[in-house]
Structure formats: structure tokens, C-alpha cells
Amino acid sequence: MGMLIYTAGRISIQVQPGIYPMKPLETIVYVAEHQxxxxxxxxxxxxxxxxxxxxxxxxxxxxxxxxxxxxxxxATGPAPVFLEMHGAPPVLPDARYCKVTEAPLSLESGHLRILGENNTAGLPGLQFEAPATKYMLRVLYADLDTVTYDDSDGAEHYLLQMYPLPSPLKTVESEKPIPDSETEGGTNEFTPSTLDYRTLRPYEDLDNPITEVQIERDVQRLHFLAQDKSPSIRCSSAVALARQKQLKAVQQMALYDDSRAVRMVAVGALALMQARDYLEMVSDREKGIIADTARMHLQNLDKR
Structure with missing residues (x-):
């Protein structure tokens, strides 16, 4: 396989298969109806x-x-999502990702879109140009236990990794049969080769999230990781620092990190620890989506 070319805005990135290709792109999706x-x-x-x-x-x-x-x-609310494009399957991620799933995704138009139902014209999610081919989409979930199920709080984030599939498409055998047109009515245009998925790392129960056990507990190490070049690692570090009561450091991340997604997670981490004073300072000093998120968390705390 030769070079792959991805385009985000006006930037074209040439990727040698098997090599980490690019700084992750990021967006904020507005989740609605849990998706x-x-x-x-x-x-x-x-x-x-x-x-x-x-x-x-x-x-x-x-x-x-x-x-x-x-x-x-x-159930609803803004959530940070990162996207990485790879030329070959990436290695299985470390244990801080509490759940990992995969599914093939056919990109016939060459235009990828990532968004939630409540994204608006002003906050459209991520639009990304990539070669029109079949990909495997890997979804990595981090810090799901910070979310109160069916609510709008939390400090989770999602990392999407995409890599091209060989042709013909090879997938695992589906655990679910394709709907039968004779029993369910209508015609069935779907085939297992386009819709199979697999779970690489299961999560125990999203209705009753477990407390993560694979978290870094060394405070000095966490402060170091909070400066990591990977925004996903910084997100997890913000949550872990909050759990270690390093609230001033988390507040600094909420105010000054160069990634809006990391700042949003840091705000959620402050809410996780019910750090009302720190949240109020963020809501007063920030504007836009970060201030709105801080105020949302303050309102949620008032209800409890």
C-alpha cells in the first residue's frame, strides 16, 4: 500500500502505512439520546x-x-471526541481505556462526519476528508465511570482510530443474524460483510458503571502526564488528578490547556469532585462552551 493522503481543512497529510500519522483531531459532540x-x-x-x-x-x-x-x-450534553487516522491496525491500547470496540465503516464519498444530534451550525462537529475506501473504526472509551447514567454530567472522552481495510473486506462473524425479510417484513439490503463488529475490551455494565481500577495514583507522575503531547492522556490525567484532590492543577488545565477538549474534561473532573469554588472561577473567567459546561455542572450539583 502506498501513501495515504488525509485532508482536514486545507492541510494535507501524507501517511506511510503502519506509522503514527498525525496529531489527533478533536471535536465536541453534543450527545442526544445516549449517542x-x-x-x-x-x-x-x-x-x-x-x-x-x-x-x-x-x-x-x-x-x-x-x-x-x-x-x-x-443521556445528553457535550463530550470530547478525538480522531486518529492510521495506515495499519494500531496496537491494542493501554488499560486506561475501559472499553474498546470495532466496526467496519465504508466511506464511499470520501467525507467523514462526526457529530451528535444536537450539534448546530455554529458547532458542527468534525468534517474530515479521507480516501474513499473501507475502514475499520475502533472506538476507545475512557473514564466512563465518571458519568451518572442517563444524566448530563461526567468527564469521559472517546478516541476514534480509523485504518483502511484490505479488499475484499474481512470481518469477524457477527453475533447477531441479519434480519430476515420474511419474518420482519420489507427487503434487506445489509450484508454481514458490511455490518460485523467486535468487542476487543468489554465494559462490565454501562447502566451501573464500575470504578476504574487501572488509573495512575502517583501524584508526581500525574502532574508529568498532564503535560503529555497526547490530549487523550491529558484528559485521563485531569480525571486522575481530581481523584487525588489536586484540584488547583485540574483548574489550571480547565483554564489554560491548549486543547478545548482537555479543558472540557478538566471541568467535568472538577464537578466529579464537587469542587464548586473552582467551577465558579472557571465559569467566571471563561466564555463559550467551557463556561457553559462549567455552569451546567454547577446546576447539576445544585440539584443534588
Whole structure:
């Protein structure tokens, strides 16, 4: 396989297969009804919202042609999402990602879109150009235990890794049969080769999230990781620092980190520890989505 070229805005990035290609792109998705979407932009525009499977029983992935719905424990609200494009399958991530799933995604138009149902024209999610081919989409979930199920709080984030699949498409055998047109009515345009998925690392129960056990507890090490070049690592560090009562450091991340996604997670981490004074300072000094998120968490704390 030769070089792959990805385009974000006006920047073209040439990627040698098997080499970490780029700094992760990031966006904020506005989750609604416990989900956000990754898919071919041309298909998302016409999609009626139906899946061939039951995403809540199939470990959190809703599958439709050219579209993957990622199910979340939060019912609604903004959530940070990072995207990495790879030329070959990346290694299985470290244990701080409490859940890892994969599903193939066909990108026929060459235009990828990541968004939630409540994203608006002013906050459209991520639009990304990539070679039109079939990809494997790997979804990595971090800090799900910070979310109160069916609520809008939390300090979780999601990392998406995409890499091209060889042709013909090779997937694992599906655990669910394709709906039978004779028993369920209508015609079935889906095939197992386009809709199979797999769980690489299961999560115990999203309805009753477990407390993460694979977290760094050395405070000095956490402060070092809070400066890591990976925004995903900084997100997890913010949550771990908050759990270690390093609230001033987390507040500094909420105010000054160069990643808006990291700042949002840091705000959620302050709310996790009910650090009202720190949240109020962030809401007073910030503006836009970070200030709005801090105020949302303050309102949630007032209800408890």
C-alpha cells in the first residue's frame, strides 16, 4: 500500500502505512439520546436513524450502511471526541481505556462526519476528508465511570482510530443474524460483510458503571502526564488528578490547556469532585462552551 493522503481543512497529510500519522483531531459532540454518530457525510444527510441491530444489547455500537452510532452512558450534553487516522491496525491500547470496540465503516464519498444530534451550525462537529475506501473504526472509551447514567454530567472522552481495510473486506462473524425479510417484513439490503463488529475490551455494565481500577495514583507522575503531547492522556490525567484532590492543577488545565477538549474534561473532573469554588472561577473567567459546561455542572450539583 502506498501513501495515504488525509485532508482536514486545507492541510494535507501524507501517511506511510503502519506509522503514527498525525496529531489527533478533536471535536465536541453534543450527545442526544445516549449517542453520537460517525459516518459518511452523504449518507448521514439522508439517514432515517434506524439500525439493523439493537445497539444497547450489542455492546454499544449501532450499525447502518456507512454509519456507526456510538452509544454513551450520558443521556445528553457535550463530550470530547478525538480522531486518529492510521495506515495499519494500531496496537491494542493501554488499560486506561475501559472499553474498546470495532466496526467496519465504508466511506464511499470520501467525507467523514462526526457529530451528535444536537450539534448546530455554529458547532458542527468534525468534517474530515479521507480516501474513499473501507475502514475499520475502533472506538476507545475512557473514564466512563465518571458519568451518572442517563444524566448530563461526567468527564469521559472517546478516541476514534480509523485504518483502511484490505479488499475484499474481512470481518469477524457477527453475533447477531441479519434480519430476515420474511419474518420482519420489507427487503434487506445489509450484508454481514458490511455490518460485523467486535468487542476487543468489554465494559462490565454501562447502566451501573464500575470504578476504574487501572488509573495512575502517583501524584508526581500525574502532574508529568498532564503535560503529555497526547490530549487523550491529558484528559485521563485531569480525571486522575481530581481523584487525588489536586484540584488547583485540574483548574489550571480547565483554564489554560491548549486543547478545548482537555479543558472540557478538566471541568467535568472538577464537578466529579464537587469542587464548586473552582467551577465558579472557571465559569467566571471563561466564555463559550467551557463556561457553559462549567455552569451546567454547577446546576447539576445544585440539584443534588
Amino acid at each position: 453520537f454518530f460517525v459516518g459518511d457525510e452523504s449518507l448521514l444527510d439522508e439517514w432515517d436513524g434506524s439500525y439493523w441491530n439493537d445497539p444497547y444489547s450489542d455492546d454499544g455500537l449501532g450499525l447502518a450502511p456507512g454509519i456507526v452510532g456510538v452509544q454513551c452512558p450520558r
